[in-house]
Amino acid sequence: MASGHSGHFIDQDLPPDIVEAVLPYLSSEDIKNLSLTNKYFHRLLDFERSSTLWHELFHKAFGSTNSNDEPLISKGNQGFMSCCEAIMTNKNPDKTWLALYKLRSNEANFYTWGCLKHARLGYTAVSHGNLPEVYINNAGMRLKFGINTPVRVPGLGDASPTNSKESNNEQDLRDDDNTIVQISAGGFSFQILTKSGKLYSTGSTYTGGHKGPGPKDGEHDHNPFQELAANVERNFTPLRGIPIRIGGVFPINTTGVMPHRLQLPRSRNTAVLEEPHEDIYARFQDLQNKATEFLPGNKHIRRMFVRDELEIYQNAALDADTSKSEKNLEPVKFLALSSGRSHFLALSTNNELYSWDGPEVEHGIKINLENISDSRKNPILKIGCGWNFSCALVYEVGLIIWENRQPVKKGEGFSNANYKIIPNTAEINGDKKIVDFACCAEDCVFFINATGEELWLYSRGATRSVNLPIEGKLEKIEGSYSTLALFTDAKCYTIEVHNGGVSHDSLQLMEVEDTNDRFISLSTGDYHAVALTSTGKIFTWGLESELCGCLGLGPSNHVVLDRHVGVFENNRSIRVTKPTQVLLDSDYTCVAITAGGWQTGALIIKQN
Structure with missing residues (x-):
């Protein structure tokens, strides 16, 4: 058996419960490598037999707590799955x-x-x-x-995999x-996140033509596609000779390709036409094609790229070396997402926020939380979208919300969110630690702390406690446009949200006829x-x-x-x-x- 540097057996220095406690902080690849380190770790983290290993891998892949779907773990809900x-x-x-x-x-x-x-x-x-x-x-x-x-x-x-037998063969698993x-x-759409970190959206529009929490009215993000098209048209000289005029009218060419040089009969109404030019929009179309990717076999599900991944946003020069630029662009991988009415928010594996928040936004905008955006010191713990606003729980900062953001300027790769911090939500330990929040309409943000004893509501710039006659301690909450779902360790309830508050008369106990079953998730x-x-x-x-x-x-x-x-x-x-x-x-x-x-x-x- 392997021993540590002091001569002690490693299973004494690092007993199984210590190793298990460390697993949540390791990536799946790190865990696999650890299992190959020595006999002790291999036996403990054996890919074919270890319940500890596969439970942790299952939780990492399918039990994310970084979005509104699941609460953070605290001492009040340590047994929560x-x-x-x-x-x-x-x-x-x-x-x-x-x-x-x-x-x-x-x-x-x-x-x-x-x-x-x-x-x-x-x-x-x-x-x-x-x-x-x-x-x-x-x-x-x-x-x-x-x-x-x-x-x-x-x-x-x-x-699908070809072999469904229980083994550790990676070919037995559907690809990421x-x-x-x-x-x-x-x-107006669905958003879909794959295990490989790719993000997709269904249909022809995620906004339905409605404004989300993007720039304020009258403000617009810099659009290099529009700038490129305008520059191409402005800098192109259509003819090196006499302008073409047929029948006294200048012909309009909308194809981007100049006509062949033709010898027409000389007359006062004709002129010599040029040789064909290269399509002036070819590069523009090429860039657009690279920014568009559909799910194989389905043209109604489109992959959602961010500006960080596309060369046109990174290099303003029209004659940029595309192949060289693309080699330096790393694909962004996501680990959590949340959707509002006309926008959605995604959190990357690098702990960066990206927003799709308006009819003009085709590619995700990186959201900068000015003065607090430090992924090492202040990582983002959870994200959520309300009807027309976005929300995030930031370590040692608390809950922040924003209804709009600054427009992206030329040469910048991010947008500053015009955020507000909800007071008294920054605790990272103890009973006041925020473990879950839910967003509804009218900037209503509900949240619960580690005790599970109180429901809090932030609305119209003020925070107040909401007292409800419910049974058990609150473990999880989920919200949408006008409905809040409350999950305790004993029951599930719903309540309606109106005019910046809850309608107490609408509180309803949600039960299943089968007494051995209960509701554990709700969406509206x-x-x-x-x-x-x-x-x-x-x-x-x-x-x-x-x-x-x-x-x-x-x-x-x-x-x-x-x-x-x-x-x-x-x-x-x-x-x-x-x-x-x-x-x-x-x-x-x-x-x-x-x-x-x-x-x-x-x-x-x-x-x-």
């Missing part, structure tokens, strides 16, 4: 953590349902090519409004680009909600407007007349008042849910 961990162990109590890791990695696929507008579901009724007619809401018309049943999104996860670790929904769209139970079941309720299908319970007539769980509000809308289970064509386990606008999404494992 992420939703995915709880569901996987509840449904598969006899499986090893290695088996659970492979099941979550290889079999969890992205399903969406709801409004079809802007291809927000990641497909259209035509592009999917495999949609049963009964899944499509069209009210007997050719126009297709929505999808009423969960449908797997094509393209994601299609590259095809493994989804987080999903999030905005008002504009008028509907989706919840996830500890055994991986999906429940939805609320208003399904204009045949959008956002509840996922099937055709309207089936919901109202066959299942008797809803009522018609008019001939194009139904309302379901009680949480109702979403049923699929086979048994399933859901490990993540999200709702936004008029659509819903989930990561679902179909059972064989």
Whole structure:
């Protein structure tokens, strides 16, 4: 057995509980290398047998606490497991953590349902090519409004492993680009984060044309694409000879390619045309092509790049050496994301914030927190998006929020957020440590501390305690436009948020008929909600407007007349008042849910 420098056995100097305590601070690659160091670490961290190792790898891959999905760990919730961990162990109590890791990695696929507008579901009724007619809401018309049943999104996860046996062979795992670790929904799209750190967005627009928390009205980020196009047009001399004039009118050329030199009959209305020039927009188009990447096999899911990754933002010279510049640009990898109505926020593995926050923002803007942005001294612990603002929990600084930011200037690679710090939220230890927060509309930020005994609300520049008659200690909170979900160690509640505060009369206990099950996650769209139970079941309720299908319970007539769980509000809308289970064509386990606008999404494992 290996020994330490003092001659003591290493298992005495570093007993298993010490090694286990260190694992959260190591990368997956570091853990693997540590297992190869000596016999002691190999036995403790054996890739085929170590429950400790694979539980930690599972948590690192699928249990991130850096977004609003999960709370930070504190002494008040040390036994808290992420939703995915709880569901996987509840449904598969006899499986090893290695088996659970492979099941979550290889079999969890992205399903969406709801409004079809802007291809927000990641497909259209035509592009999917495999949609049963009964899944499509069209009210007997050719126009297709929505999808009423969960449908797997094509393209994601299609590259599956060939061998599903339980082993440590990396070929047995779906590749990192095809493994989804987080999903999030905005008002008009879904955002998807893969294990490789790539970020995608569905549909043709994430903003719906609405302004997010970007620059103030009348201010704009510097756009090098527009500048390049303007410079090309301004500096181009169309003819070296006499201007062309045919019939007394100068012809308009919109192709960017000058015409061939033609010998026309000499007359007062004709002139000699030039030889063809190189397409003046060729380089511009090349740069645009490099900034556009779709998911293989799906043109309705686009990879979201940031300015740091694109050469045009880094080099203003029109004749820059593209190949040389690109070699120096490192791809940005992300580990957490959060979506608001018309914007979304992502946190990179280098602890940097990037924002997509308006109709003019195609590539992520790096957000600078002036005076506090030091990823080593003040790392960002959690991110979250409200209806029209962004929020982050920063170490030793506290909760910060911003409704807008400074425009990006020419030559700069970042934008300064016009942030505010929520008072008395900077504690990093003890009972006052913030462990979770949730963002709703009207700049409402709710948060809980390590004691789990109080709910706090910051709104309109003031912080106050919210007293509610709930059972148990608060462990986790989730918020959206006008709904706050409260999870205690005993129960789950929802309450409505209006006019900068909560409507106490709207407090509702959320329970599942199965006494052995409970709600552990909840998300809401504009008028509907989706919840996830500890055994991986999906429940939805609320208003399904204009045949959008956002509840996922099937055709309207089936919901109202066959299942008797809803009522018609008019001939194009139904309302379901009680949480109702979403049923699929086979048994399933859901490990993540999200709702936004008029659509819903989930990561679902179909059972064989």
